[in-house]
Amino acid sequence: MTNVIYPTTNLKAVEQLVLERGEGVYVFDNQGKQYLEGLAGLWCTSLGYGNQELIDTVSEQLGKLSYSHMFGGKSHQPGIDLADKLAGMVPMDNAKVFFGNSGSDGNDTHIKMLRYYFNAIGKPEKRKIITRERAYHGVTVAAGSLTSLPANLAHFDAPLEALGILRTDHPHYFSGRQGNETEAEFVERITGNLETMIVREGPETIAAFIAEPITGASGVIVPPAGYYEKVQAILNKYDILFWADEVITGFGRTGNDFGCTTMNIEKPDMMTFAKQLSSAYYPISASLIRGDMYEAMIEPSAQVGVFGHGYTYSGHPVACATALKVLEIYERENLFERSAQMGDYLQTKLKQFADHPLVGEVRGRGMIGAVELVANKQTGKAFANGSVGAYAVQRCQEHGLIIRAVAGNSLAVCPPLIISEAQVDELIEKLGMAIDETL
Ligand code: PLP
Numbered sequence: 001m002t003n004v005i006y007p008t009t010n011l012k013a014v015e016q017l018v019l020e021r022g023e024g025v026y027v028f029d030n031q032g033k034q035y036l037e038g039l040a041g042l043w044c045t046s047l048g049y050g051n052q053e054l055i056d057t058v059s060e061q062l063g064k065l066s067y068s069h070m071f072g073g074k075s076h077q078p079g080i081d082l083a084d085k086l087a088g089m090v091p092m093d094n095a096k097v098f099f100g101n102s103g104s105d106g107n108d109t110h111i112k113m114l115r116y117y118f119n120a121i122g123k124p125e126k127r128k129i130i131t132r133e134r135a136y137h138g139v140t141v142a143a144g145s146l147t148s149l150p151a152n153l154a155h156f157d158a159p160l161e162a163l164g165i166l167r168t169d170h171p172h173y174f175s176g177r178q179g180n181e182t183e184a185e186f187v188e189r190i191t192g193n194l195e196t197m198i199v200r201e202g203p204e205t206i207a208a209f210i211a212e213p214i215t216g217a218s219g220v221i222v223p224p225a226g227y228y229e230k231v232q233a234i235l236n237k238y239d240i241l242f243w244a245d246e247v248i249t250g251f252g253r254t255g256n257d258f259g260c261t262t263m264n265i266e267k268p269d270m271m272t273f274a275k276q277l278s279s280a281y282y283p284i285s286a287s288l289i290r291g292d293m294y295e296a297m298i299e300p301s302a303q304v305g306v307f308g309h310g311y312t313y314s315g316h317p318v319a320c321a322t323a324l325k326v327l328e329i330y331e332r333e334n335l336f337e338r339s340a341q342m343g344d345y346l347q348t349k350l351k352q353f354a355d356h357p358l359v360g361e362v363r364g365r366g367m368i369g370a371v372e373l374v375a376n377k378q379t380g381k382a383f384a385n386g387s388v389g390a391y392a393v394q395r396c397q398e399h400g401l402i403i404r405a406v407a408g409n410s411l412a413v414c415p416p417l418i419i420s421e422a423q424v425d426e427l428i429e430k431l432g433m434a435i436d437e438t439l
Helices: 052-064 077-089 103-120 141-146 183-201 227-237 291-304 317-332 335-355 387-398 421-438
Strands: 019-023 026-029 034-037 096-100 128-132 165-168 206-211 241-245 270-273 285-289 359-365 368-373 404-406 410-413
Touching (some): 034 421, 077 096, 096 103, 096 291, 103 141, 103 241, 128 183, 183 227, 227 241, 285 291, 335 359, 335 421, 368 387, 368 421, 387 404, 387 421
Parallel strands (some): 128 165, 206 241
Antiparallel strands (some): 270 285, 359 368
């Protein structure tokens, strides 16, 4: 029996696959079998495996300065440069950047920033955070409380009551529509519910609304047209901040620089990044806030003597150097534009599954998509549990394709951004065989 406690795993069925190496969009197991990485690891290996430039960057930085913390303003050039670079890229005003190690701790940082900021501006009661049903924002005690997936809450006594988490509707029309409701009516209803909840709770008690522009782990939900426009109008009306969790959607994944761009989200007040920020060559997250929010935090930190939040590895120099190089490669190789073009190709190919008797909906944008398997194609009725999706994933693996089933039976694809057209064809062919075998 293994001594590893496997994360996000059925503990009765561990060690499914032992991987040994990777090359381009492929990984190889300890028997030498090749797999196309259809989910870019966990939505993160955008530049694939074995990128020599990144390997060199990591090893050069390890040789130069393998570690430095950032406490007390101790700094290093890769950290300073990366913050400048990010601030110049994001659709935010004078963004300031806090570095961490993972999407979860990046979101935890933001929860604390919200407290700090609203205390600083004399609104300490403004502390509740609105998340959505089916949201995924990580698994730490705080960020995990913003997550709404049952498995991430069960047996953990989450969400943490003290955090004041409010949940509003998810924006998935296919599974959330009522009767003959149109998309526009669906949007009207769920944004109406949001406003009702804000009024009921008291807008003066609500700090922020968090959303992944397009969700990943909760089923690749692409909200209907007009949804975010309505949400942002409501948040602006009640002075509630918009917090974009771009841990998956950041850096070209949805066919644009950011998911906010793809979904017409205007100027978020806060953004969280991880995963593709370093293409997973080194762990790093970045939590960005508006410049004026940062300025409001300066005086209180001086009173205490310190802004008392920071991780040992906040701004790890190797992580920062790696992320800088990754951003350079995205730019130099026009990967966001390429992702838009290849994304169109991928989405067109995925749409071929829409007529399949087992498929309820095909959805996605850019280089992220999902094929949802359903019990009844006519009504869209879901299967009772996720075993059908799990079986399809197993069939994919047999054929040399790694993907994940999310939100039960939605087969998610999110390949490295460097994937070629021929490799997309390979992904589609293998996925098709697996779906046929699941019927
Ligand atoms: N936020 C989103 C949108 C994510 O998809 C994830 C992970 O999948 C996280 C946060 C948490 O990131 P991590 O697993 O690096 O803690």
